Amino acid sequence: xxxxxxxxxxxxxxxxxxxxxxxxxxxxxxxxxxxxxxxxxxxxxxxxxxxxxxxxxxxxxxxxxxxxxxxxxxxxxxxxxxxxxxxxxxxxxxxxxxxxxxxxxxxxxxxxxxxxxxxxxxxxxxxxxxxxxxxxxxxxxxxxxxxxxxxxxxxxxxxxxxxxxxxxxxxxxxxxxxxxxxxxxxxxxxxxxxxxxxxxxxxxxxxxxxxxxxxxxxxxxxxxxxxxxxxxxxxxxxxxxxxxxxxxxxxxxxxxxxxxxxxxxxxxxxxxxxxxxxxxxxxxxxxxxxxxxxxxxxxxxxxxxxxxxxxxxxxxxxxxxxxxxxxxxxxxxxxxxxxxxxxxxxxxxxxxxxxxxxxxxxxxxxxxxxxxxxxxxxxxxxxxxxx
Ligand SMILES: Cc1ncc(COP(=O)(O)O)c(C=O)c1O
Numbered sequence: 001x002x003x004x005x006x007x008x009x010x011x012x013x014x015x016x017x018x019x020x021x022x023x024x025x026x027x028x029x030x031x032x033x034x035x036x037x038x039x040x041x042x043x044x045x046x047x048x049x050x051x052x053x054x055x056x057x058x059x060x061x062x063x064x065x066x067x068x069x070x071x072x073x074x075x076x077x078x079x080x081x082x083x084x085x086x087x088x089x090x091x092x093x094x095x096x097x098x099x100x101x102x103x104x105x106x107x108x109x110x111x112x113x114x115x116x117x118x119x120x121x122x123x124x125x126x127x128x129x130x131x132x133x134x135x136x137x138x139x140x141x142x143x144x145x146x147x148x149x150x151x152x153x154x155x156x157x158x159x160x161x162x163x164x165x166x167x168x169x170x171x172x173x174x175x176x177x178x179x180x181x182x183x184x185x186x187x188x189x190x191x192x193x194x195x196x197x198x199x200x201x202x203x204x205x206x207x208x209x210x211x212x213x214x215x216x217x218x219x220x221x222x223x224x225x226x227x228x229x230x231x232x233x234x235x236x237x238x239x240x241x242x243x244x245x246x247x248x249x250x251x252x253x254x255x256x257x258x259x260x261x262x263x264x265x266x267x268x269x270x271x272x273x274x275x276x277x278x279x280x281x282x283x284x285x286x287x288x289x290x291x292x293x294x295x296x297x298x299x300x301x302x303x304x305x306x307x308x309x310x311x312x313x314x315x316x317x318x319x320x321x322x323x324x325x326x327x328x329x330x331x332x333x334x335x336x337x338x339x340x341x342x343x344x345x346x347x348x349x350x351x352x353x354x355x356x357x358x359x360x361x362x363x364x365x366x367x368x369x370x371x372x373x374x375x376x377x378x379x380x381x382x383x384x385x386x387x
Contacts, residue, residue: 019328020349030054032367034344041344042372044362049213049300049319051367052246052286062247065281073274078263081274089280090251092287096211096218097237097253098228103262104251104280106272108208108240109135111250114268115238116175117143118261119202125169127158129176131183133206134352136175145173152180155191162199172201178220178234179209182353182361184304184320186210186220189232197233204236212244213319217290217297223317226294244290244300247282249275299366303373307362310377311385321362322348323380331358337383343376360384 015021028035031054034043052058065085073081086104093102105111116139120126126140130149140147146169150158158174166172174196176187189205196203210219216226221234236258241249252262262269290297300319308316313323325331331347338345338360348361360380364373381387 019332020351032365032372036344039339039342041339041342042368042376043344044364044368044376045344045346046365047209047243047363048246049209049244049363049365050246050286050290050297051365052212052244052289053282055246055286055289057289058246058282058285061281061285062278065277069277071278072276075273076270077274078270083274083277083280085277085280085284086274089284089287092284093251094253096287096291097221098218098231099237099253100256101259102251102253103259103266103269104241104249104275105266105269106249106275108206108238108242108250109138110268110272111238111240111252112136112139112206113142114139114266115204115236115252115262116140116173118266119143119236120145120171120173123170125165125172125201127161127172127174127201129153129180129187131180131354132175132177133181133208136177136206140175145169152183153185153188155188155195158192159195162195162201166199166201172199173204174201175204176206177209178205178207178239179214179318179320181209181320182348182359183322184209184316184318186214186223186317189221189223189234193233202236203234204238205232205234207237207239208243209318209320211239212286212290212297213300214317216294217244241279241283241286244297245283245286247279247286249279249283296366300364303364303366303368303370304362306370307364307373307377310374311380319364321364322359323362323384324357324359325384326356326358328358331360334360334384338376338379341379341383343379 034041075081090102112135120143122144124145126145126147131152148161207219214220215222221232224230237253241247304316304319304321328349335347345360349358
């Protein structure tokens with residue numbers, strides 16, 4: 001239809017003018033390398049922090065599950081898609097996170113857009129860190145609850161909002177990334193947990209970038225050293241299987257009652273097909289690696305720190321190191337310069353990050369050789385920071 005194509009064309013032209021048009025680039029990944037447009041680049045833009053998507057034991061588990069159960073789940077989990085591997089994955093996730101139970105969703109995005117509306121509705125209150133991931137904001141919007149965004153990481157601001165508004169709502173929920181996806185910093189989960197308890201408010205932390213990397217691999221609630229003793233009390237530990245786990249899917253670790261509620265009320269759980277058996281088998285095998293090799297799980301953070309030290313950047317607390325450059329054009333030019341030197345570091349632009357904070361986002365993995373990280377830092381110094 002002409003009006004439809006005109007609408008799309010005008011939108012695209014406007015995005016092009018502001019350098020915000022995006023197009024997927026065909027990328028073949030192999031280990032730390034990404035092949036694009038005939039060039040082999042060392043990638044610092046993959047969230048496969050432990051390189052488990054290509055780990056032999058993980059691949060073997062996926063192949064065997066495909067042979068045994070087929071490629072797809074065939075239906076929603078509440079119909080016939082709940083293949084036997086789900087139970088094992090959910091009990092392993094619950095054990096890792098020290099919760100009574102766990103519930104696996106189709107993706108991290110589907111988890112947040114299912115969990116949040118199943119817990120709060122139009123008469124309730126949500127407080128979200130302003131830099132929380134897009135799917136947290138989407139879940140909050142879908143719920144219809146009254147939403148306030150508190151300043152990033154600012155517990156005092158969250159407290160002021162609760163003091164002003166909590167009493168007007170039956171239920172209230174604080175939602176935050178555990179590790180912030182574009183900044184790499186950690187949410188103040190201990191303080192948020194105390195605040196939540198004081199105001200009879202529930203706390204959800206999205207640990208997409210913490211699992212496998214932070215807290216001995218157990219995630220951001222365990223950032224004090226990986227032990228359950230002294231871990232932050234986070235009753236809703238959400239995350240994804242698509243980053244350090246190397247597979248796909250989302251999860252919620254919580255009490256048995258909350259998990260049972262999700263299984264019967266979360267719309268993205270009910271009305272979406274179960275995950276393919278090989279994906280679930282891969283996630284189980286990946287968790288086995290994380291639990292049995294804590295020294296390996298510590299590597300992405302060590303690599304991130306090596307890079308940050310070489311550039312005098314603040315000490316990272318996760319595998320993600322941002323270099324904020326400001327305008328979109330500056331981030332694109334910097335990414336281009338690194339690509340010319342053989343490195344893939346994708347520029348991150350609004351609306352993924354706030355206006356004026358376009359950046360390079362470096363993601364470190366266990367397999368990045370130290371020598372490549374040092375070379376990368378040298379090139380960033382000379383070609384991006386020009387010092
Ligand atoms: C913090 C955070 N939450 C959720 C998601 C969504 O997870 P998934 O890719 O599994 O949909 C992402 C990934 O992009 C993320 O960074």
